[in-house]
Amino acid sequence: MKAELITRFRDISPTGDGIELVVWRVPEPVPPTTHGYKYRLVYIVGGKRVVGFDNERGKGDHFHLNDAEYPYTFTGIDPLIEDFLAEVEKWKSAN
DSSP states (O other): OOOEEEEEEEEEOTTSOEEEEEEEEOSSOOTTOOSSEEEEEEEEETTEEEEEEEEETTTEEEEEETTEEEEOOOOOHHHHHHHHHHHHHHHHHHO
């Protein structure tokens, strides 16, 4: 099986602010994860990532808030997107 694109969404304003979501179903889990997805969800303000969720090889599932990184427990694509959007709303409310 080849990698299969599940979703790709991008909404970036002319100023560079916006969100991008990319999710792939992959034939092999991305170590050290055990699920079959590769993902990158980012919220960008002023050209800088302020919220991001991804599962980078070697790091596994995690998320970024401003310059800090935290572990993330992946339970599925729908909860991932919901968690990302909730963090974006929290960031907007605080900033």
